[in-house]
Amino acid sequence: MKSSKTTTTNRITSGIANGIVAARWAIIALFIAVIAIAGYYITQFRIDASADTLLVKDNKLYIRTQVANEVFSPDEFILLAYQPKDHTLFSNTTFNDINALSEDIRKLERVKAVTSILTVPLVDDASALTGGTDVSSLTWQQQKYSPETMKSLVSGHPIFTDLLINREETATAIQIVFQENAELREIEKEITDIQSGLLDGELTDEQQARIETLKAKADPIRQALTSQRKKEIQQIEEITDQVSERADTYLGGSYVVGQHLIDIIKSDLKIFGTAIGVVIALLLALLYRSWKWVFFPLLACSVSVIITMGLFGMLDMRTTVISANFIALQLILTLAVMIHLIGSYRDIARKESQYSQKERVTETLIDKLSPCFYATLTTSVGFGSLIFSGLQPVVDFGWMMLVSMLVTMSVSLLLFPALLCLVPKSEETHEYGFLQSLLERVRRLTLGAPKRVGALCLLVFLACAAGIVRLDVENSFIDYFDTDTQVHQELAFIDQQFGGSTPLDIILSIPDNVQNDELILTADMVNQLQLVQKAVEAFEATGSVTSLVNFTELARDLNNDKPLTEYELTSIYHLLDKQVVNQLVGAYFSGENEQLRISVRIQDTTEGLDRETFVSQLKQDLNTVGLSEQEYSLTNLFILYQDILSRLFDSQVKTLGIVYVVLGLVLLAIFRSVKVALIALVPNVLTTLGILGIIGWLGIPLDIMTITIAAIAMGIAVDDTIHFLHAWLAGADRNPETSEAQSASKHAFGHTGLAILFTTTIIAIGFSLFGFSDFLPSVYFGLLTATAMLMALITDTTLLPALLTLFVTKRRSQDNSA
Known part of the structure; x- marks a missing residue:
């Protein structure tokens, strides 16, 4: 005998089932309206591969990185590597190719500067710097140095090695620096200034609201910039085609990777979404041998995806690296509910062949409404748990899948039975x-x-x-991409040949006892920097390391291996800063903030690289050379990725x-x-x-x-x-x-x-x-x-x-x- 609770549940289920069948025309009309609205908003659906989509909200490490970038203002750039095929690197063929590429790239709209071994000052004597010589005239472009002279001037250069030429001297690089968007720069600066308050406490509601307003203002600018960057990458690739017979070229840079990532995500959405749809159709036809059991599931899946994408566009919920697979997930989740409904309908149709079509649909809903609802609910619990993961992209994915499940349940339990009522009943095939x-x-x-x-x-x-x-x-970001892909080959080449691909900055506070208003570099500062830099360079995974120490090494090389005085070093720094430094590697000294910066790039392809061990050991080594944790901070992408x-x-x-x-x-x-x-x-x-x-x-x-x-x-x-x-x-x-x-x-x-x-x-x-x-x-x-x-x-x-x-x-x- 059935319990009263069971009887009550059955009565409620029966009432809902009859209600759905009775309201079939209203349900269909409602979904037509919803699909029309979703179709409008689907054009606003966005894919976002920016760095902050991978971070926890209000991540303090990210804020410190943004603050450091505001202080030292490293430029936005792309690195274009050139590797000769049948001629030597130091040859007129190479110089002519680099010069021609540089001239064409300079014509691009946003390009601010193009730097190569042909445009940087090359000197072999300290007197050239301290004797009033015009540094800008000491370039290949001005002097047309011979290949032999260029080799002697560039080989082992303390600044340009790993930046403009690899250590093996088999490849050179062009650094393409882009003009920043002034309006976006001001918005991001204000956001960073407000967020920096999180480093010492909490933000007020007014500050949070201001940040949201600023982000909304910045968003269309970023969208336009993303489109512009995609166009620039295509233009640069077209320019490099002119040397493809003589050299291999590789593009590197954070937004190059980001653009490749977006392209791959879009391609996967299109290709695998379509492929899964085709496979579903073939399997449904094979299993059920009836056109309607191919049509209805595919229709339900398509409607679910359209409505969901429209909702994401309307709510500005952007898909990221993780959530990009939501289409495939929703197709399959919708299909899972549909198959259980179809199985029940076919079973009822075979056993109760005298039932009308409406009766068959009603009995199907009575049989499957509860388990389908419960199954959808428990599936939502699985996805909902991701909201508590503590990782922003995973949290966003959890919310997106909850929305997807709500749409799936509505389409499967409302639209499908409403449409099925309109189909004449027929005899069902046997399993x-x-x-x-x-x-x-x-x-x-x-x-x-x-x-x-x-x-x-x-x-x-x-x-x-x-x-x-x-x-x-x-893990390594490079390993995310198949070895045969262009992005993997470019990342790996830049990583191995040009000093690494993942930036790590060490920001040092200048102690009061080593400051001198007249000097950029004091002996104590140089000694401290040298100790820190040697500690960093000792790691196998360390690639390029650049700081003010590199300028002291250059000065020493030019002075017959004898150190220059503090005043001579300061003079050289000022000369090179205007000519080279800001174009190549950003700034390394901020007198206003009393900070020094050591720019490190980590080689992601290093076998056995353990980031956690690297960071832990680095902190120990910095402590060994006399730095307390209060005197430095570690920032930039390497630290952010390790935090994830x-x-x-x-x-x-x-x-x-x-x-x-x-x-x-x-x-x-x-x-x-x-x-x-x-x-x-x-x-x-x-x-x-x-x-x-x-x-x-x-x-x-x-x-x-x-x-x-x-x-x-x-x-x-x-x-x-x-x-x-x-x-x-x-x-x-x-x-x-x-x-x-x-x-x-x-x-x-x-x-x-x-x-x-x-x-x-x-x-x-x-x-x-x-x-x-x-x-x-x-x-x-x-x-x-x-x-x-x-x-x-x-x-x-x-x-x-x-x-x-x-x-x-x-x-x-x-x-x-x-």
Whole structure:
């Protein structure tokens, strides 16, 4: 006999189902209006690959970096490397090519300066600097030095090596400096000035509001600048084509990488979104052999994506490196709900062929409305846990997927049944016999030997989970891209040949006792800088290191290896500062702020690079050479990226802990049984731990993409658990002639088993397509999610029924017989 709660629930479900069918025309009209509005806003959908999308809101390290950039004002630039093919680097062919490239690049609209070994002053005697010589005349452009002279002047240069020429002297580089946008510069300066207050305390509500206003004002300028930069990259690549027969060229720079990243994300969205759609269509046609079961799922998936993208455009929720795969996720999540609805409809149509189309749809909703709603709810819990990760892109991804799930649920449970009512009823094809036979064998195995099946499943998944101890968060941004891609080759070449690709700045405070108003450089300052610079250079991963020390080395080289006086060094610094320094490597001294800057670039391709160990050891070494933590700060991209990596593992633990607890509470609310909720939780916990273990065993680094796999696997896999468990419990009392376990297992495997199998097959194959991406985080994301789905299929069809047989339906049967 059914309980009063069950009867009440059924009555509510029946009322909602009848209401949806009765309001079908209103629902269709509403969705047409929503799609029209979404279509308008979809043009405002944006992809954002900027650095701050990877950071926690109000990240103090980021603010310190911005403050340092305001003080020392390093220029925005692109590095264009030139590597001769069949001629030597120091040759007239090289000089002519570099000169021609530089002349064409100077014509670009935003270009402020073009610097190369042909445009910098080259001297071999200190008297040229201290004797009133016009430094600007001592360049190849003015003097037309011979290749031999150029080689003697440039080789081993303390400033230009690793910047304009590599150490092996096989490649040279052109630095292209761009004019900054004055309006954007002022806005960013004001934002930084306000945010710097976070370094000492909290911001007021008025300050936060002002920051938001400034960001909104800056946004269209940044959007225009992004478009301009893309155009500039294309123009530079076209210019370099003129030397392609004689040399290989490589572009480097932060926004070059950012643009490549945006291009790859857009390409993946277009290519893999389309590919997944095609695969879905083919698999649906193969599994159901009916055009309507291809058309309706694809229509639902398309409508879900259009509405979601329109909402993101309207709400200005921008996709980032992580959330770029939301389209593929939403396609598959929508499809998962659709397959369960279609499976129920086909089952009802075969059993109750006399029903009208409206009756078939109504009965389908009565059967599947609750489990589909619960499954969507629990999936949302999985994604919602990402909001608490502490990593901004992961947080944004969590919010975006919550919006996506709301749209998916609305389209699947409202629009699909409303449209289905308009289709004439027809006879449904039978399911494939071999698939039903396979599921029947699994059912008998779990029913006949639940302890052995459960034990074996637990052992296998615990063995997988053991790989968690091997999880590593160390990663390299270069390794995000496939080795065959242009961006990987460019990053690797610049990284290896021109002193590294990831900037790290050491900002030193000048002690009062070493300052001198008349001197830029005092002996104490130089000694301190030399000690620090030698400490940094001692690391294997250290590439280019530049500071005022480099000018002292240049002066010493020019003075027959004898040091110059403090006054002579100050004179040289002023001369070179105006001619070279600001164009090449930014400033290194701020008298107003009483700070010195050491510019370091880290070589990301260094084998075995451990960023956490690097930073820790660097701090120890700085302390050894006499610097306290109050006397310096570490800033720029290397530190910011290390901060992200350091948060990953803690974020993963926190995310999983939250999702386990919240999901357990939701399952308890759904099934109103602690025992059933815990049993439902077990296969999903094992799936998430198992997939993390596989990541560890395979040596795949935990990064901002793979960190989401466990929560996504939990969110998607729990769908099948809910449907299977709901069918199991509903079938327990259906056949009084058999035991509860027998009746429940037949209903669960027969009613939802095929739907689960179909869902998993389509999802696994769909996600596997990401294996062909050039963006390795997407490759891992796709293949690992597909693996997680297969693992979930195994646990839901073996461990789950075994546990239910042992601890739920079997005991019920014993209680009834008593």
